[in-house]
Amino acid sequence: MLLIDSWYIDFKAKLQAIACHFGYAAQEAEDIVHQFFLDLLQKQLTDEIKNPEAYVVTAFKRKLIDLHRTQQRKGNLQAIESFHIPSTQEIIEKLETDEALIQHIAAAYKKLPARLRRVIYMKYYQGYSTEKIVELTGFTHQTVYNNLSKGIQQLRQNLQKDNILAKLASVLLSFVP
Incomplete structure (x- = not known):
C-alpha cells in the first residue's frame, strides 16, 4: 500500500x-x-x-x-x-425498375446456347435444385454443373462487352450510404 x-x-x-x-x-x-x-x-x-x-x-x-x-x-x-445493408427484396425491386438493364441482360441471355439457357432458367428462374434439374433433363450432375458454370461465364462475358456489369454495380452501390 x-x-x-x-x-x-x-x-x-x-x-x-x-x-x-x-x-x-x-x-x-x-x-x-x-x-x-x-x-x-x-x-x-x-x-x-x-x-x-x-x-x-x-x-x-x-x-x-x-x-x-x-x-x-x-x-x-x-x-x-x-451502415444500411439492403435486403434482397430491395435489391430486386431496384433492379426490376431499371428497364435498360433488364433489356441488356435479356439480350445477353438470349445469346446463350439453348442448352445453357435451359439449365440457367431452371436453376435461377424456377428455383430447382441441381438434383431436380438432373431428374427433369436426364443430364448428369457434372453436366448440369458444367452448363451452369459455362452459362454464367458466357453471360458475364456478354455483359462485359456491353459494359453492363459496371451499370449493375452502380445500381447495387446506390444502396451504400
Missing part, C-alpha cells in the same frame, strides 16, 4: 501529462490516472521492481493503448450499426 502511495505522489503529474499528450482532456487524464493506480492496488505488487518509474510509465502507456483500442472498437461498431 505504501509503495503505491509513494508512486502515486511521485508519478501522478507525469502520467497526467502523458495522457494529455495522447489527446485526453485534463479531467479525463486525471480520471484515467486514478483508475490506473486503483488497478495497481489490486495487483499486489512487491518491492522487487528495480525501476518503478519505468514500470509505471510503461504500464500506463499500455493502459492508454488499450483504452484507445477499446474506443476504436466502439466507434467501429457504431459505424457498422449505422
